Amino acid sequence: MSNYLQVEGLSKRFGQVKALDNAELECSSGEIHALLGANGSGKSTLIKSLAGIVVPDQGDIYLRGEKVSIGSPQESLAAGIATVHQDFSLVPQLTVKENLFLGAEPLRKLGFIDFGEIKKKADRLFNSFQVEIPLGAKIADLSVSQRQLVEIVKAFSRDPDLLLLDEPTASLPSERVKILFDTIRELANREMAVVFVSHRYGEVQDLCEKATILRNGYSVGEVQVAETSKDKVVSMMLGEEATKKNYGDSEKQSSKAKSEAKSSLSFRAENVTAAAGNVEKVSFSISPGEVLGVGGLQGQGQETLLRALYGLEPTIEGTCTLGKETLHIRSPREAIRNGIVYISGDRDEGLLHSRTIRENISIANNANRPLWELIDVDQERQLAKKVIEKLDAVYESLEDPAWQLSGGNRQKLLIGRWLIKDPKLILMNDPTKGVDVQTKEKIYDLLYSLANDGVLILLFSSETKELISLADNLLVMYEGKVVEKLEGENITEEMVLSASLNTGNNKND
Amino acid sequence: MKSIVLDYARKNRHTLVAIGICGILLAIGGILRPGFSSYKNVLNILSLASFLGILAAGQTFAVLSGGEGLDLSVGAVASFSAIVAAHLLGPLNLPLVLVLLIIMALGAVLGLINGLGITYAQVPPLVMTLGMIGVINGLSLVYSGGQPTGSATELLQTISTGRIVGIPWILVIWLAFIFIVLFVLKRTTFGRALYAVGSNREAAYISGARVEIIKILAYSFSGLLSAFGGLMLLGFVQGVQYEMGSSYMLPSVIAVVLGGVSFSGGEGEYFNVVLGAIILTILTSLLTTLNIGEAGRMLVNGFILLALLTAFGRAEKMRQ
Ligand SMILES: Nc1ncnc2c1ncn2[C@@H]1O[C@H](COP(=O)(O)OP(=O)(O)OP(=O)(O)O)[C@@H](O)[C@H]1O
Ligand SMILES: [Mg+2]
Numbered sequence: 001m002s003n004y005l006q007v008e009g010l011s012k013r014f015g016q017v018k019a020l021d022n023a024e025l026e027c028s029s030g031e032i033h034a035l036l037g038a039n040g041s042g043k044s045t046l047i048k049s050l051a052g053i054v055v056p057d058q059g060d061i062y063l064r065g066e067k068v069s070i071g072s073p074q075e076s077l078a079a080g081i082a083t084v085h086q087d088f089s090l091v092p093q094l095t096v097k098e099n100l101f102l103g104a105e106p107l108r109k110l111g112f113i114d115f116g117e118i119k120k121k122a123d124r125l126f127n128s129f130q131v132e133i134p135l136g137a138k139i140a141d142l143s144v145s146q147r148q149l150v151e152i153v154k155a156f157s158r159d160p161d162l163l164l165l166d167e168p169t170a171s172l173p174s175e176r177v178k179i180l181f182d183t184i185r186e187l188a189n190r191e192m193a194v195v196f197v198s199h200r201y202g203e204v205q206d207l208c209e210k211a212t213i214l215r216n217g218y219s220v221g222e223v224q225v226a227e228t229s230k231d232k233v234v235s236m237m238l239g240e241e242a243t244k245k246n247y248g249d250s251e252k253q254s255s256k257a258k259s260e261a262k263s264s265l266s267f268r269a270e271n272v273t274a275a276a277g278n279v280e281k282v283s284f285s286i287s288p289g290e291v292l293g294v295g296g297l298q299g300q301g302q303e304t305l306l307r308a309l310y311g312l313e314p315t316i317e318g319t320c321t322l323g324k325e326t327l328h329i330r331s332p333r334e335a336i337r338n339g340i341v342y343i344s345g346d347r348d349e350g351l352l353h354s355r356t357i358r359e360n361i362s363i364a365n366n367a368n369r370p371l372w373e374l375i376d377v378d379q380e381r382q383l384a385k386k387v388i389e390k391l392d393a394v395y396e397s398l399e400d401p402a403w404q405l406s407g408g409n410r411q412k413l414l415i416g417r418w419l420i421k422d423p424k425l426i427l428m429n430d431p432t433k434g435v436d437v438q439t440k441e442k443i444y445d446l447l448y449s450l451a452n453d454g455v456l457i458l459l460f461s462s463e464t465k466e467l468i469s470l471a472d473n474l475l476v477m478y479e480g481k482v483v484e485k486l487e488g489e490n491i492t493e494e495m496v497l498s499a500s501l502n503t504g505n506n507k508n509d
Numbered sequence: 510m511k512s513i514v515l516d517y518a519r520k521n522r523h524t525l526v527a528i529g530i531c532g533i534l535l536a537i538g539g540i541l542r543p544g545f546s547s548y549k550n551v552l553n554i555l556s557l558a559s560f561l562g563i564l565a566a567g568q569t570f571a572v573l574s575g576g577e578g579l580d581l582s583v584g585a586v587a588s589f590s591a592i593v594a595a596h597l598l599g600p601l602n603l604p605l606v607l608v609l610l611i612i613m614a615l616g617a618v619l620g621l622i623n624g625l626g627i628t629y630a631q632v633p634p635l636v637m638t639l640g641m642i643g644v645i646n647g648l649s650l651v652y653s654g655g656q657p658t659g660s661a662t663e664l665l666q667t668i669s670t671g672r673i674v675g676i677p678w679i680l681v682i683w684l685a686f687i688f689i690v691l692f693v694l695k696r697t698t699f700g701r702a703l704y705a706v707g708s709n710r711e712a713a714y715i716s717g718a719r720v721e722i723i724k725i726l727a728y729s730f731s732g733l734l735s736a737f738g739g740l741m742l743l744g745f746v747q748g749v750q751y752e753m754g755s756s757y758m759l760p761s762v763i764a765v766v767l768g769g770v771s772f773s774g775g776e777g778e779y780f781n782v783v784l785g786a787i788i789l790t791i792l793t794s795l796l797t798t799l800n801i802g803e804a805g806r807m808l809v810n811g812f813i814l815l816a817l818l819t820a821f822g823r824a825e826k827m828r829q
Contacts, residue, residue: 015519312715333717342715350715352708354776363705367718371699371726399520417716 003065004029004193005050005162010059011217012045014404017396019045020056021217025195029161032184032194034204034225037214038237038436039408040394043197044086046214047166050195051083052076063162082160084168086197086407086434087347088151092140096133100154121157129153129179144171144346145298145462152180156187163187163194167407169203170434171345173298173462174493181207199408199436200463201230213237234437264288265323267425267456272318274301274308280480281317286425286456291447293471294460296500301480302460306427309458310335310342322424336368339424343415345433345462350414353403357395357413358384360402364417387416390446392439408434415443425456432466444470464493476500523769527784530817534791542798552677558790559683560745563738564757565764565782566690567620567731571634572765573694574727575707575774581638582623583761585645586616586732587739587754592649592657594740595749599659612736619645620732624725642755649751657749669744679741690734690779703727708775764789766818788817 007025011018020042027033037043048054050061052070061068063079070076076083083089090099100122101115119135126133126149133146142150148171155163165184169177184207188194198204204211205225213220213236220236268285278301286292294302307313309320311329320327322338329335332342341364344350352360358377359366361384366375384398391412395405402410411434418426432440447470451457461467467474474486476499484499518525538545564583571580590612597608619641626637649657661669671678694700705713706723714720739754746753767785770777792813796806 015516332715333719336717344715348709348711350712352705352712352775354708354771354773355704359701359705363701363713363716363718366698366701367705367713367716369698371697371702371723373698375696375698375701377696 003027004031004063005195006062006065007046007050008060008062010046010049010056010061012042012049012054012056015396018217020049020059022219023059023214023217024219025212026222027162027193027195029191029193030188031210032188032196032208034208034211035195035197035214036204036211036233036237038394039392039412039434039439040406041214041237042217043214044166044406045217047083047085047164047195047197050076050081050162050164051085077158077160080161081164082155082158082162083164084151084155084166086166086170088147090139090147090151090154093138095136095138096142096150097135099139099150100135100157102154118157121159122153125153125156125183128183129176131176143299143303144348145173145176148172149176156183161192163192165194166197167199167434168196169198169200170407171430171462174464175298177203199434199440201233201437202465215239230437237436238438265424265454265456267458268321269309270319272305272308272320273316274304274480275314275316276304278480279304279308279313279315282475282477282480282482284475284482284485286458288454288456289451291451291457291459291470291472293467293474294458294477295464295467295471295474295496296477296483298462300477300500302477303429304480305477306342306429306458306460310340310427312342333368336421339422340427341418341421341423341425342427343418343429343431345411345414345430347407347410347414347433351402351410354401356399357388357402357405358398360413361387361417361420364421383420384416387419388412390419390442391416392442408436408439411435412439419446423455425458426450428457428459428461430460430462432461440466464496468493468496523781524778524784526820527767527781527788530788531784531791534788534795538791538795538798541795545795545798552680554790554794555787556677556679557794558787559679560738560742561757561760561764561790562683562783562786563686563741564735564754565761565768565786566686566779567734567738568761568765569690569768569770569777569779569782570703570727570730570734571638572770572772573703573707573774573777574724575710576627576724577634577772578707578724578727578774579634579638579762579772580620580623580728580731580735581635581758581762582619582641582645583731583735583738584755584758585642585752586619586735587742587757588752589619589645589649589652590616590736590739591743591746591753592653592749592751594743595657595659595661596653597659598662598665605662605664609737609740612740613733616732616734616736616739617729618732619736620729621725623732624728627728628721628724642758646752657751660749661744661747665740665744666747667744669741679745682741686737687779687783693730694779699723699726704775706775707773760786760789763814763818 003026005027007023010020010023012020023042023046025046035043045054049056050070052073052075055071061070068079070079091102100118129149131149133150139147152168168180172180184194196208208225210222211225212222213233215237266285266287270283272282273280282305294305304313308315311331311334327338358380362380381398393409393412395409402413415431432443435443447457459471468491474491475482476484476486476496478500486495535546544550564587567583568580571578593615594608594612597603597611623638623641626632627634668678673681702718702723705718706720710720742754743749764785765782767788768777768782770782792810796810801809
């Protein structure tokens with residue numbers, strides 16, 4: 001048998017939910033195999049079954065044609081499997097180095113762990129990603145994209161035969177994604193089998209030859225990526241009827257055509273300077289109906305800018321005005337009071353994991369009301385249902401804790417909660433992270449209709465393509481400053497890149 | 510239909526298991542000592558449990574607030590408020606309602622100090638509230654000048670030990686108390702915010718919650734409720750002694766654990782803590798009636814608790 005990995009009839013139930021229902025997957029050595037499906041279709045559950053975190057109820061897993069049972073993460077590692085988890089497997093209180101060594105079983109060879117070897121490999125990998133993450137830094141102090149890289153390096157440094165990548169690119173900026181792909185290809189050339197999960201179809205076309213598509217926990221089929229199209233794959237993901245109903249409609253509406261904005265409030269920021277020093281004298285304005293993007297290379301202060309405007313980062317200078325009003329925002333509470341909300345793709349920062357779906361949405365209201373006011377649970381339930389269904393979230397009951405949701409569906413809670421607030425300005429920091437293709441379209445539509453209603457939108461996305469297609473105008477940031485403002489319909493990725501590189505080069509001259 | 514029942518059982522497993530354990534302990538008691546599980550004795554046990562249940566309510570607020578939340582001073586606050594109450598009721602002869610208000614305000618202030626230390630001075634809750642035990646016991650000495658005076662008035666004694674249509678007053682009060690605590694936790698914006706802050710402080714802050722104020726309020730509530738417990742205890746014991754509430758410190762923590770309140774914060778129900786307090790009280794009375802002797806009792810108590818705590822503590826793994 002040429003398949004390195006073969007999964008047959010894998011099933012797993014959580015209460016009433018069939019997370020996996022007869023799932024199949026095959027992947028041979030040297031192959032990079034895509035695993036696709038809508039949010040909540042069971043991709044992560046399948047990955048976790050192979051990683052020894054979820055124990056399936058039924059089904060068989062074969063490695064090199066031999067039936068194996070994987071009861072724990074240690075057994076998975078010992079079988080030569082390494083995993084990049086969607087929600088990361090890092091311990092926040094430990095350092096990068098400690099995390100890299102965590103759970104390192106003596107793979108093969110002798111009975112001891114070669115820490116030196118792991119460290120050497122990790123160093124080499126960090127180098128190839130061109131990042132400097134101090135090995136002594138605590139995970140909790142790293143940014144999401146840094147944590148994502150540590151998670152990747154941790155898996156790669158184990159030198160596995162089978163590599164499972166659950167949305168490894170969700171938190172990575174475009175430049176790093178390229179490097180990651182080169183590394184993956186190189187590993188595949190050395191006969192490693194790779195399973196790759198992503199909601200970005202472009203990446204799948206770029207990287208994978210074959211793809212397996214999951215719907216409601218079962219494998220709809222395996223396709224050759226080159227011989228099919230995005231639309232075909234999406235219709236396999238959704239099933240025929242659903243496709244016509246949802247996806248087809250939204251495709252048509254996703255044009256940037258705008259009607260006259262209903263409100264005439266605009267937002268101006270002048271000389272905003274963050275105390276941390278990575279945002280310096282940034283000035284811009286957003287006019288009604290406009291979606292303004294902030295882009296450029298990774299980590300040039302874009303996220304800090306959004307956080308500073310929301311009162312999450314201290315500023316030492318700068319004035320912001322919304323309409324005629326001058327704002328003095330020192331905390332999220334004050335921002336919200338002024339009609340400014342913040343949607344982040346950092347789910348650790350935004351979710352109440354142990355609380356119910358209902359509470360995770362209504363917190364947008366409840367956190368800002370006087371403490372003695374009473375809560376109307378029925379009303380909460382109705383609001384929650386309304387916004388979460390608007391975003392096609394898959395869930396069993398509003399009373400389930402948020403951690404039970406799949407990654408993309410958790411992200412929908414973070415977006416949905418602010419839709420109940422009627423904001424004036426929405427700060428978006430990678431809002432569609434981990435959200436599936438068709439829901440992304442829905443979110444884009446929603447964004448346009450909000451913009452049309454006069455809601456101001458400031459958007460950052462780690463995916464430059466998304467940024468360009470959504471933003472009317474784009475601020476390019478470099479080393480904390482706005483170096484160029486790109487305007488108009490025809491912004492391209494090259495324009496963004498050259499705007500940032502030119503400045504970089506000029507500086508070096 | 511069957512699946513709905515199963516689902517309900519799954520969601521309320523903790524409550525069902527706790528009720529089951531109460532039943533088993535009562536049945537064992539009834540077999541070993543006839544009369545142990547009689548109506549009358551069960552009412553007695555419940556009355557005893559009420560004092561622990563009230564102090565454990567304070568503990569619940571502290572633990573729910575997260576960040577290793579804990580209030581070891583619940584017993585000390587109860588002791589101190591009993592001493593002050595005895596003095597106000599006896600020698601000073603103030604009316605009970607006024608004393609109740611003064612005592613609860615006093616407890617709230619002591620809790621407030623805990624809360625301020627924990628949030629603004631960033632002292633870990635364990636250290637802060639442990640330190641406060643010393644401070645409060647010192648205050649007791651200073652207040653009473655080494656000789657606590659006064660006692661419960663007749664009215665207070667009636668409330669703590671009397672009966673109405675065969676049911677102890679204290680149980681009626683506890684029931685009302687349970688309703689109020691559940692109402693505050695479940696139906697007010699404060700309660701909702703408390704769960705949110707305990708579950709993920711950062712997320713609560715980003716959503717606009719005033720994280721510090723909510724934590725401080727949680728500890729103030731803990732103090733206030735413990736002081737109320739102290740007053741009830743005074744009525745029950747009738748005379749005053751130093752540190753009469755201190756024996757409730759550890760049990761209040763155990764009741765909270767038995768109640769499934771998560772030490773990482775933001776998760777757990779006071780109703781289950783009530784059941785935890787009842788389990789604990791049944792166990793203690795059972796071992797007392799069996800006449801095993803102090804050493805044996807402690808051993809058996811320890812083992813059974815260990816078994817219960819492991820059984821309950823193996824809560825579903827959180828995020829994977
Ligand atoms: N531990 C759990 N308890 C209960 N339900 C769960 C649990 N883990 C997953 N589920 C449910 O199983 C289904 C599949 O989840 P899974 O995480 O595998 O989806 P996914 O395909 O990875 O989605 P996404 O693209 O959003 O990451 C979802 O409906 C989810 O709510
Ligand atoms: Mg997933």
